[in-house]
Amino acid sequence: MLEGLSHKFESILKRLRGQGVLTEQNIGEALKDVRMALLEADVNFKVVKDFIDRVRVKAVGQEVLQSLTPGHQVVKIVWDELRELMGGAHAGLKLASSPPTVIMMVGLQGAGKTTTCGKLARLFKKQGRRVMLIAADPRRPAAGDQLASLGASIEVSVHRADRPAGTTTDIAALCAAGDCTLMMN
Amino acid sequence: MTELVQIKQAVAPHEILLVADAMTGQDAVASSERFHQRVGVTGVILTKVEGDARGGAVLSIRAATGQPVKFLGVGEKLEALEPFHPDRLASRILGMGDVLSLIEKAQENFSLEEAETLQKKLASQSFTLEDFRDQMKQVTRMGSMEQLLGMLPGGQRLKEMTGSGVPEREMKRVVAIVDSMTTRERRDHTIISGSRKKRIAKGSGTTIPEVNRLIKQYLTARKMMKALSGGGGKRRLLEALRSM
Numbered sequence: 491m492l493e494g495l496s497h498k499f500e501s502i503l504k505r506l507r508g509q510g511v512l513t514e515q516n517i518g519e520a521l522k523d524v525r526m527a528l529l530e531a532d533v534n535f536k537v538v539k540d541f542i543d544r545v546r547v548k549a550v551g552q553e554v555l556q557s558l559t560p561g562h563q564v565v566k567i568v569w570d571e572l573r574e575l576m577g578g579a580h581a582g583l584k585l586a587s588s589p590p591t592v593i594m595m596v597g598l599q600g601a602g603k604t605t606t607c608g609k610l611a612r613l614f615k616k617q618g619r620r621v622m623l624i625a626a627d628p629r630r631p632a633a634g635d636q637l638a639s640l641g642a643s644i645e646v647s648v649h650r651a652d653r654p655a656g657t658t659t660d661i662a663a664l665c666a667a668g669d670c671t672l673m674m675n
Numbered sequence: 676m677t678e679l680v681q682i683k684q685a686v687a688p689h690e691i692l693l694v695a696d697a698m699t700g701q702d703a704v705a706s707s708e709r710f711h712q713r714v715g716v717t718g719v720i721l722t723k724v725e726g727d728a729r730g731g732a733v734l735s736i737r738a739a740t741g742q743p744v745k746f747l748g749v750g751e752k753l754e755a756l757e758p759f760h761p762d763r764l765a766s767r768i769l770g771m772g773d774v775l776s777l778i779e780k781a782q783e784n785f786s787l788e789e790a791e792t793l794q795k796k797l798a799s800q801s802f803t804l805e806d807f808r809d810q811m812k813q814v815t816r817m818g819s820m821e822q823l824l825g826m827l828p829g830g831q832r833l834k835e836m837t838g839s840g841v842p843e844r845e846m847k848r849v850v851a852i853v854d855s856m857t858t859r860e861r862r863d864h865t866i867i868s869g870s871r872k873k874r875i876a877k878g879s880g881t882t883i884p885e886v887n888r889l890i891k892q893y894l895t896a897r898k899m900m901k902a903l904s905g906g907g908g909k910r911r912l913l914e915a916l917r918s919m
Contacts, residue, residue: 496767532700534704534731534735534738569765572734572761573762576744580759581744593692594688594690595691596693597694598696605748606746612753612756626682
């Protein structure tokens with residue numbers, strides 16, 4: 491995954507690392523390449539602009555230019571900023587202090603909600619939780635069937651609440667049971 | 676959308692996770708923004724990331740929605756779900772590898788018992804062809820060779836050198852060859868004669884030279900294991916390596 495982007499970054503940074511002394515111009519050129527790489531990777535234009543600006547401010551500071559390994563310093567700055575861009579630290583799932591935890595899954599059709607539900611259910615089950623899946627899509631009946639067969643393969647109970655009428659109350663009642671509930675729509 | 680809001684009000688979920696397809700790039704970002712405005716999501720799961728060479732969605736979704744990415748879907752199989760670690764992914768993008776995830780993967784897939792029984796086998800020096808095969812299987816269980824290589828520092832280049840899929844096929848062949856042996860043959864490789872080799876090659880869809888190679892590989896592996904487990908390990912390991 492992300493091979494294309496990783497490739498470009500590697501070659502750009504390799505060039506930077508190879509230079510003993512970095513000037514503002516060197517860094518400027520490298521950042522231009524980074525910007526192109528990110529834009530080609532289909533990263534949001536605004537995001538790219540902010541990213542480059544932040545890296546530039548840090549990278550042309552005196553510490554970097556005068557350090558013994560300026561190239562490595564720049565790599566470190568880029569790494570820091572990439573990490574920040576993606577949220578800094580790992581964000582886990584917040585579970586309710588007293589069960590059940592209810593997780594609602596939303597997304598466009600075809601994004602992979604049903605499959606992801608199965609994956610999460612498997613993960614929770616492995617952690618020793620009791621999991622229940624609830625199908626809550628009133629529009630596409632086959633979605634419920636798919637979830638049911640998925641649930642059977644990982645031995646997790648699946649409830650269907652995807653009838654057109656009165657869904658919400660059904661779901662609410664179902665959610666009150668169980669230890670950890672994944673619900674999808 | 677209104678239905679979603681109704682459900683949210685009725686159920687009061689602890690987490691509302693948005694599932695977005697990473698392959699759609701900026702569309703994924705735009706749709707997440709919409710979902711977030713209307714329903715209010717608490718986290719994002721990006722799917723189909725393994726097929727996304729560019730990574731635009733992974734990099735911009737957090738900045739655009741302000742909500743953290745919590746998991747990545749990296750394949751069709753039910754195990755293919757990775758917790759999202761920004762620092763590790765940053766390392767991977769910069770070609771520095773992701774050894775931490777590799778270790779976690781290994782821990783998840785190799786049970787302590789399996790490791791212990793293997794250890795015992797080594798100590799008693801009864802490492803058979805069966806164990807050799809099981810080891811191969813364990814490694815393949817951790818994921819595709821390509822994925823594993825990609826997690827090593829500089830692995831990206833290594834991947835290009837070996838070409839994709841080759842080690843994997845090789846390992847599958849090993850498993851097939853050992854599977855075509857009888858139990859007795861697996862426990863004692865010395866009884867494998869010419870005609871037995873012929874049968875094994877036929878049964879596994881390989882050739883006799885391949886069967887020979889496998890037996891040789893197994894013998895070297897056993898030698899190294901012996902060297903590792905016995906006393907005075909280092910010196911003997913070096914000798915074993917030299918004699919390869």
